[in-house]
Amino acid sequence: MIDLERLLRVPYVDPENGYDISFDGERAAFSWNLTGQWEIYEVTLRSLAEPRRISSGPGAKTAPLYSPDGTRLVYGVDLDGSENLHILVCDLANEAQTDLTPDSRAAILPYFVWSPDSKEIAFLSDSSGHFCTYAMSARGRAHPRAILDELDPARAVHWSPNGHWLSVSVEARGQDYHTCIVPARGGEAHWIADENGPLNVRHTAWSADGERLVFSAMRGDWYNIAIYEVEADRFTWITEGEGDKIQPDLCPDGRRVAYVLSRGTVTWLVVQELDGGTKRFQVEPGVHYAPIYTPDGRNLIFTFDNPRHPTDLWLLSLADGNFTQLTHSLPPDLAGSDFPMPEEVQYPGMDDVPVPALLFRQRSERPGPAVVLIHGGPTWLFQMTWYPLMLHMAARGWTVLTPGFRGSTGYGHTWQTASRYDLGGLDTRDCAAGALYLARQGLADPRRIAVSGRSHGGYLTMTCLTQFPELWAGGSAVVPFMNWFTSHAHLREDFQHWDIENMGDPNENHDRWYANSPFFFLDRLRAPVQLICAENDPRCPVEDSQETYEKLKSLGKEVDFILYRDEGHAFLKMDNLVDSEMRRVAFLAGVLDNDQERPVAND
Numbered sequence: 001m002i003d004l005e006r007l008l009r010v011p012y013v014d015p016e017n018g019y020d021i022s023f024d025g026e027r028a029a030f031s032w033n034l035t036g037q038w039e040i041y042e043v044t045l046r047s048l049a050e051p052r053r054i055s056s057g058p059g060a061k062t063a064p065l066y067s068p069d070g071t072r073l074v075y076g077v078d079l080d081g082s083e084n085l086h087i088l089v090c091d092l093a094n095e096a097q098t099d100l101t102p103d104s105r106a107a108i109l110p111y112f113v114w115s116p117d118s119k120e121i122a123f124l125s126d127s128s129g130h131f132c133t134y135a136m137s138a139r140g141r142a143h144p145r146a147i148l149d150e151l152d153p154a155r156a157v158h159w160s161p162n163g164h165w166l167s168v169s170v171e172a173r174g175q176d177y178h179t180c181i182v183p184a185r186g187g188e189a190h191w192i193a194d195e196n197g198p199l200n201v202r203h204t205a206w207s208a209d210g211e212r213l214v215f216s217a218m219r220g221d222w223y224n225i226a227i228y229e230v231e232a233d234r235f236t237w238i239t240e241g242e243g244d245k246i247q248p249d250l251c252p253d254g255r256r257v258a259y260v261l262s263r264g265t266v267t268w269l270v271v272q273e274l275d276g277g278t279k280r281f282q283v284e285p286g287v288h289y290a291p292i293y294t295p296d297g298r299n300l301i302f303t304f305d306n307p308r309h310p311t312d313l314w315l316l317s318l319a320d321g322n323f324t325q326l327t328h329s330l331p332p333d334l335a336g337s338d339f340p341m342p343e344e345v346q347y348p349g350m351d352d353v354p355v356p357a358l359l360f361r362q363r364s365e366r367p368g369p370a371v372v373l374i375h376g377g378p379t380w381l382f383q384m385t386w387y388p389l390m391l392h393m394a395a396r397g398w399t400v401l402t403p404g405f406r407g408s409t410g411y412g413h414t415w416q417t418a419s420r421y422d423l424g425g426l427d428t429r430d431c432a433a434g435a436l437y438l439a440r441q442g443l444a445d446p447r448r449i450a451v452s453g454r455s456h457g458g459y460l461t462m463t464c465l466t467q468f469p470e471l472w473a474g475g476s477a478v479v480p481f482m483n484w485f486t487s488h489a490h491l492r493e494d495f496q497h498w499d500i501e502n503m504g505d506p507n508e509n510h511d512r513w514y515a516n517s518p519f520f521f522l523d524r525l526r527a528p529v530q531l532i533c534a535e536n537d538p539r540c541p542v543e544d545s546q547e548t549y550e551k552l553k554s555l556g557k558e559v560d561f562i563l564y565r566d567e568g569h570a571f572l573k574m575d576n577l578v579d580s581e582m583r584r585v586a587f588l589a590g591v592l593d594n595d596q597e598r599p600v601a602n603d
Contacts, residue, residue, distance in 0.1 A: 015303045020292070353406075369450070370449045531562070
């Protein structure tokens with residue numbers, strides 16, 4: 001069996017907010033938890049010497065970005081998991097760190113950007129109670145100035161290399177994002193739109209001259225890539241067809257675009273000539289993230305992982321198509337391990353609509369334990385990715401099924417939004433149908449199927465346990481929420497905005513919010529439940545889990561309650577992550593590894 005603690009302590013590079021290339025193309029900076037704490041490291045691209053650590057001090061460091069003049073590095077620090085980041089600047093000559101936001105108590109998102117003259121940093125903060133776009137001196141001596149304040153929460157910002165503009169993306173209607181161009185000194189925002197209104201734009205990147213913007217936006221049912229000309233206020237689609245084309249970057253010469261092509265559980269890197277030709281690249285079947293061109297346009301750096309490889313930083317030579325691994329997270333003693341790869345399957349939902357999933361089959365001939373493992377988000381999905389918990393469960397001989405339920409990304413916009421206004425309803429039924437599938441196909445003993453998930457997956461764990469109590473031997477919910485009303489009341493403004501956009505106003509839609517809150521139906525539970533939560537969680541407030549724990553005890557239900565007082569939604573301390581996952585597996589083993597007497601659910 002693969003030791004779980006050993007797997008959990010394998011480090012990995014932060015896959016999306018975690019890396020940048022210096023403007024001279026000589027170095028790359030990235031966020032890596034090599035020592036068990038998230039720190040900023042730097043690697044020299046030519047010599048490929050061992051990476052050196054740049055950051056120091058407490059907290060988890062993320063989102064490094066080189067200054068255009070090459071002298072400094074900016075990054076965010078989360079001290080307690082609350083997501084109230086501090087923005088630090090490191091002088092690369094002497095590694096001295098300066099906190100630009102020492103007295104801030106606001107939430108700051110890990111999306112900040114230098115002005116082209118290296119004098120200012122643009123960032124997103126809810127210091128006013130609402131996420132707006134600001135710029136402040138990179139020396140930290142002046143009060144931030146407001147650049148854009150829209151009704152919708154700001155989500156990403158990018159400064160044009162010519163210094164004239166900022167592109168700002170906001171969380172808009174439903175699960176859509178809108179993007180505008182705003183003058184760097186402040187002024188009227190101009191939205192990227194067509195005759196039907198603003199486009200649903202997710203990712204943007206500027207051309208080297210600052211006159212064009214490449215972006216990924218919804219076209220039909222999939223994200224595709226377009227080029228926007230700022231002065232002319234027009235855009236041209238350069239891709240079409242199925243599969244999401246995301247995270248584009250424009251080559252410095254302006255003639256090629258690199259992006260990630262995502263189809264369900266696997267991805268590719270694509271380099272597309274604007275005058276025609278297209279090439280695909282893939283390290284292995286797995287997940288490639290956010291390619292960035294080197295300044296000479298000859299290479300891409302990106303991150304990659306799959307069930308055999310933790311997330312590492314890689315370089316792709318566009319001249320010969322060769323890959324170079326820049327970081328090596330997997331320890332040598334694990335490098336030869338036979339890590340299993342899951343298979344892609346489909347199973348019928350309760351309305352017979354096929355639901356995609358990943359499946360780790362058990363190795364024994366007779367049906368045994370199984371876990372339906374539910375992803376968070378809900379706008380996310382489990383892909384062919386490094387996920388130690390899955391690997392360990394499979395190595396124990398458990399069948400593991402990870403549903404791509406309606407509400408998941410990766411299968412088109414219609415699928416992603418199918419559960420809107422019914423979160424905890426349709427998505428719950430799709431997950432519960434996974435348990436029925438495992439039993440009907442002889443992939444699991446129907447008396448020994450558990451459910452577990454994190455965040456929205458923790459919520460769906462509880463809706464599965466309360467709506468379909470006959471299916472489960474037990475359930476472990478990690479950082480869940482339980483009660484739409486009280487959870488919503490404790491959330492910060494941007495999360496409340498998302499709730500209303502996807503579940504409607506709580507007063508106008510009281511019955512919906514009530515029916516889809518498992519807190520009100522805990523008396524239906526038949527199986528033991530585990531609740532794992534964090535005191536500083538800004539996304540799934542700890543009060544929800546605490547109230548649920550008290551109610552379960554009063555109902556005489558079997559409940560295991562674990563609270564981490566120094567963590568937030570994402571467990572940033574390695575010891576806490578290891579402890580929580582070890583406890584999760586121990587709980588699940590307790591309900592799965594003994595063939596308890598429990599009636600089988602009727603189909």
